[in-house]
Amino acid sequence: xxxxxxxxxxxxxxxxxxxxxxxxxxxxxxxxxxxxxxxxxxxxxxxxxxxxxxxxxxxxxxxxxxxxxxxxxxxxxxxxxxxxxxxxxxxxxxxxxxxxxxxxxxxxxxxxxxxxxxxxxxxxxxxxxxxxxxxxxxxxxxxxxxxxxxxxxxxxxxxxxxxxxxxxxxxxxxxxxxxxxxxxxxxxxxxxxxxxxxxxxxxxxxxxxxxxxxxxxxxxxxxxxxxxxxxxxxxxxxxxxxxxxxxxxxxxxxxxxxxxxxxxxxxxxxxxxxxxxxxxxxxxxxxxxxxxxxxxxxxxxxxxxxxxxxxxxxxxxxxxxxxxxxxxxxxxxxxxxxxxxxxxxxxxxxxxxxxxxxxxxxxxxxxxxxxxxxx
Amino acid sequence: xxxxxxxxxxxxxxxxxxxxxxxxxxxxxxxxxxxxxxxxxxxxxxxxxxxxxxxxxxxxxxxxxxxxxxxxxxxxxxxxxxxxxxxxxxxxxxxxxxxxxxxxxxxxxxxxxxxxxxxxxxxxxxxxxxxxxxxxxxxxxxxxxxxxxxxxxxxxxxxxxxxxxxxxxxxxxxxxxxxxxxxxxxxxxxxxxxxxxxxxxxxxxxxxxxxxxxxxxxxxxxxxxxxxxxxxxxxxxxxxxxxx
Numbered sequence: 001x002x003x004x005x006x007x008x009x010x011x012x013x014x015x016x017x018x019x020x021x022x023x024x025x026x027x028x029x030x031x032x033x034x035x036x037x038x039x040x041x042x043x044x045x046x047x048x049x050x051x052x053x054x055x056x057x058x059x060x061x062x063x064x065x066x067x068x069x070x071x072x073x074x075x076x077x078x079x080x081x082x083x084x085x086x087x088x089x090x091x092x093x094x095x096x097x098x099x100x101x102x103x104x105x106x107x108x109x110x111x112x113x114x115x116x117x118x119x120x121x122x123x124x125x126x127x128x129x130x131x132x133x134x135x136x137x138x139x140x141x142x143x144x145x146x147x148x149x150x151x152x153x154x155x156x157x158x159x160x161x162x163x164x165x166x167x168x169x170x171x172x173x174x175x176x177x178x179x180x181x182x183x184x185x186x187x188x189x190x191x192x193x194x195x196x197x198x199x200x201x202x203x204x205x206x207x208x209x210x211x212x213x214x215x216x217x218x219x220x221x222x223x224x225x226x227x228x229x230x231x232x233x234x235x236x237x238x239x240x241x242x243x244x245x246x247x248x249x250x251x252x253x254x255x256x257x258x259x260x261x262x263x264x265x266x267x268x269x270x271x272x273x274x275x276x277x278x279x280x281x282x283x284x285x286x287x288x289x290x291x292x293x294x295x296x297x298x299x300x301x302x303x304x305x306x307x308x309x310x311x312x313x314x315x316x317x318x319x320x321x322x323x324x325x326x327x328x329x330x331x332x333x334x335x336x337x338x339x340x341x342x343x344x345x346x347x348x349x350x351x352x353x354x355x356x357x358x359x360x361x362x363x364x365x366x367x368x369x370x371x372x373x374x375x
Numbered sequence: 376x377x378x379x380x381x382x383x384x385x386x387x388x389x390x391x392x393x394x395x396x397x398x399x400x401x402x403x404x405x406x407x408x409x410x411x412x413x414x415x416x417x418x419x420x421x422x423x424x425x426x427x428x429x430x431x432x433x434x435x436x437x438x439x440x441x442x443x444x445x446x447x448x449x450x451x452x453x454x455x456x457x458x459x460x461x462x463x464x465x466x467x468x469x470x471x472x473x474x475x476x477x478x479x480x481x482x483x484x485x486x487x488x489x490x491x492x493x494x495x496x497x498x499x500x501x502x503x504x505x506x507x508x509x510x511x512x513x514x515x516x517x518x519x520x521x522x523x524x525x526x527x528x529x530x531x532x533x534x535x536x537x538x539x540x541x542x543x544x545x546x547x548x549x550x551x552x553x554x555x556x557x558x559x560x561x562x563x564x565x566x567x568x569x570x571x572x573x574x575x576x577x578x579x580x581x582x583x584x585x586x587x588x589x590x591x592x593x594x595x596x597x598x599x600x601x602x603x604x605x606x607x608x609x610x611x612x613x614x615x616x617x618x619x
Contacts, residue, residue, distance in 0.1 A: 003481065003488040010476030287472040290433060291533075292461025293489035294454060369433045369457075372472050373424045373545055 004297060008304035011281055022273040026313025026349065027320065029266025034321040034345050036259040038335035040252060042328075045336055046178040047245040048238040050114060054121040056092070056206035058219055059237045063230050066248065067241040069112070069179070071097055074229055076202040085221045087213030092120045093188060093202035097195035098181065102160040103151035111150070111161065111184045112177060115191020120206050123185040129155050129170035135187050139169035145330060146182035161194040178245070180332050207231075263352060270309060271356035278302060278360035282367055290369035298364055302357050310353035314346055377409035380463075380540045380573040381430050386439035388425055388596075399425040400436070401596040407541060407573040412564050412586055414604060415577045417593035423577045424545060426593065430575065431464050431543045432456045444540050461490055465534030467544035467563075471526045473518040479505060479529045480514040486533045504532035508562055524555030531562055542566060542574045548583065560586040 013019055045052075051068055060082060062072035082091045094116045101111040114121065122131045123141040133139055140161075142150055152159060157168040161184070170185070177183050184194070192199055209218055215233070222231045232240065246252030278285070285298050321337050328335045388400040399422045407413055407430070417423050428434035429441060432448050433456070441448045443463045448456060460466075465486075473482050483501035487493065492500070505511055508528040518526055527547060534542050544563060548556030560576070564586045567574040576583070584590055587604030 003485055003493060006481065007474065007477065007485070010474075014476050283472065284474055287468075287474070288485070288489060289457065290431075290460070290466055290468075290472075291486055291489055292457050292459075292464070294457060294461075297489050369460075370428050372466070372468055373428065 004300045005304050007284075008301045009308060011277060011284075011301070012305050012308050015277065015280070018273055018277060022270060022309055023313055023316065025269025025273065026266055026309060026353070027317045029262045029269065029352070030314055030317030030345060030349050031320045031324070032262030032265070033259045033348065034317060034337065034341070035324055035335055036255045036262065037341055037345070038321065038325065038337045039333060040246070040255045040259075041338060041341060042334045042336035043178060043251060043255070044242050044246060046176070046333065048241050049175070050121070050183070051234060051238045051241060053124050054094075054206065054234065055208075056120055056234060057209045057215060058207040058222065059232050059234065060205035060207060060222065060226060060229050061203070061232070061237075063228055065230065065240075067244040068237070069096065071203075073197065073201040073203060074205070076200050076205075078226055078229065079202075079205055081225055082205055082207060082222060085218060085225065087209050087218040087221075088207055089210040089213075090120075090208040092117045092206040092208070094121060094204040094206055095188060095191045095195060095197050095201075096203045097197060099161050099184075099194045099196070101150055101182075101184070104159065105151065107151075109149055110181050112179070112181045113161070113184045113186065113191050113194045115186050115188045115194075116206070118185075118187055120208070123170060123172045123175060123183075125173045125175060126170050127173045129168070131170060133169035134185065136169060137190065138164065138166045139186065139190075140166045141170035141172055141185040142168055143172045143175045143182060145174070145176055150182060162196065164190070164193055166194075174330075176330075176332060176334075178333060263348070266349075267352050267356050270306070270353050271359050274302070274306060274309070274353075274357050275359045275363060277305065278363055282364075283372070285364050286367050286369050286371045289367055290372045295365070298367075299361055302360050302364065303354060306353040306357035307350060310346075310350045313353075314349040317349075318342060318345070377411070377571075379406040379408050380444060380571075381405075381407040381575075382442040383426075383430060383436075384440050384442075386426075386429055386436045386441065388422075388429055388434065389437045390425070399596050400429065403429075403439070403596075403598055405430070405591065405598060407575055409540070409571045409573050410567060410569065411588040412567045412574045412576060412604070414584060414587035414590045415575060415593060416579070416581070416590060419579075421593045422596040423593055425596075427543050427545055427575065427577050430541075431466060432459045461537075463540045465537065465539040465542045467527070467530050467534050467542065467547045469546035469549040471518070471523075471530045471550075473526055473529055473533075475518050478515045478517055479510060479521065479532075482518070482529055483533045483536050486536050490537055492537075500536055501532070504536040505529070507535070508532045522555075523551050524558060527551060527555070527559050528562065531559065531566075535566055540572060542572065544574065544576045546577055546579070548578065548580060553582070556580065556583065 062074045065072050076093050079091045096114050099113050100108045102108050118134055152168050159166050219231050324335050325337050383405045386400050386403040390397045390399045415423050429436050443459050480501045483504050484497050487497040508531050510528050548559050560583050563574050585605040590602040590604050592600035
């Protein structure tokens with residue numbers, strides 16, 4: 001190990017109380033930023049979860065639709081016009097909307113109904129029952145995490161939506177809504193009755209292309225023939241939904257603000273402790289300077305100290321971050337920590353700690369080697 | 376006579392400014408030659424440490440020039456002065472200035488590390504230097520585990536490990552008892568036996584003059600007297616050095 005790294009390590013651990021204080025600062029800061037960013041990613045993924053599980057090439061929607069949950073409707077008659085365009089293999093109407101789920105106790109709880117052909121968009125992670133069973137009248141799929149809220153216990157449980165009797169025919173695991181309103185999956189026609197949408201209307205038209213068809217060409221033609229509608233790819237619709245929920249509502253800005261606050265707190269704490277540590281070791285830095293060491297050598301000791309702080313603090317913070325992931329895994333808004341986020345956090349922590357070292361470096365810049373004779 | 380290692384010409388040093396200004400060195404002329412122990416003596420505040428700092432390229436003179444191994448320090452910036460120190464000078468301080476978190480051998484190695492020498496060779500050289508000062512058995516001891524005399528010996532090993540041309544020692548025995556002081560001076564005198572190396576010792580302690588080849592007296596920033604030390608001959612040579 002290089003001697004300047006050994007010196008940095010020993011200086012770091014020499015004052016254990018200060019080291020602990022530094023670690024608390026870094027860990028607090030990194031965990032705060034990591035959780036905020038994890039929430040951002042988790043939220044970003046949750047708001048597009050249905051889009052992600054829909055196997056379609058293009059989405060036709062009413063012009064100005066902001067997100068998947070947007071209640072705007074378009075005429076289902078357009079299905080015929082869409083189907084007539086060259087390259088289109090299939091057009092499937094999709095309906096979505098809020099409705100009231102009446103528990104056996106008579107209590108009403110809001111639900112978000114999703115209805116389609118049960119092929120293009122079908123509930124995923126089915127743990128009990130089958131998707132095919134949803135085509136039966138009154139059959140719905142619910143997520144296990146909402147059993148208590150919906151007053152059901154599994155397959156065969158009965159309830160009522162807007163006066164229509166329903167029965168749980170499939171149970172999913174992990175399909176949670178970020179709005180905390182449970183998703184209810186059913187077939188198209190029944191979904192319309194649960195939401196109260198006439199059979200002439202749909203929320204979206206899902207367009208599947210023929211093999212070999214050019215997506216851009218089909219999209220262009222669709223757009224031309226449906227001037228009051230928008231035609232988006234899944235990626236575009238996903239991005240639009242994500243941007244709306246994250247930035248249109250201010251949720252993303254709040255998460256980012258929290259993350260920036262964490263960075264500032266961390267930088268200040270690390271900067272302060274590193275500065276006081278450097279001040280305590282000024283004699284040593286002056287001795288190094290008297291021995292003829294270059295400024296770069298002295299900076300390397302301080303930078304090593306900063307990076308050691310970063311790596312140790314980051315390691316501890318990541319462990320806490322994973323604990324938070326586990327704790328929120330089944331919650332309404334899970335924290336999502338991806339490998340990219342971990343790498344980004346490591347780089348960010350290192351940058352934060354090195355920036356924090358600047359104050360200490362400026363202090364060392366003023367070290368006069370002559371001071372070794374006076375102390 | 377051996378070649379001069381450090382030559383100081385017409386050195387003046389003014390410290391502070393305004394009412395607090397002090398003319399710390401006045402027209403100092405001095406050469407430190409290889410193979411010599413030069414002792415610099417004088418009362419407190421006479422300018423000993425300031426002269427040591429100027430000769431050691433830690434402090435730039437207000438006027439005059441210092442040459443170290445033929446390289447003039449005039450006009451050099453802080454980094455260039457550091458390079459001169461790194462290449463030619465070793466320091467020994469009164470309070471040792473060892474790194475408390477590093478072992479004896481690591482303290483010595485550090486002097487090589489700042490010079491870009493590391494690894495096994497550096498460790499072997501540090502080992503040798505500690506052996507020269509009689510501390511081969513304390514390689515892994517930390518400063519707090521060593522006596523004052525031992526700590527100063529580590530500091531000397533650190534000063535000589537890079538084989539500098541000049542060793543400048545500021546009151547190296549000031550914090551030691553008489554016996555340890557004599558031992559330290561003995562080591563420094565041995566180091567100066569090498570004709571390519573000069574040793575300058577700043578001290579108050581007249582008992583140490585037996586180790587000196589030359590004794591230079593400084594008062595009020597001027598070199599006022601020079602004597603041939605007991606290490607060489609008992610004859611006294613007095614000269615008015617100031618203003619040369």
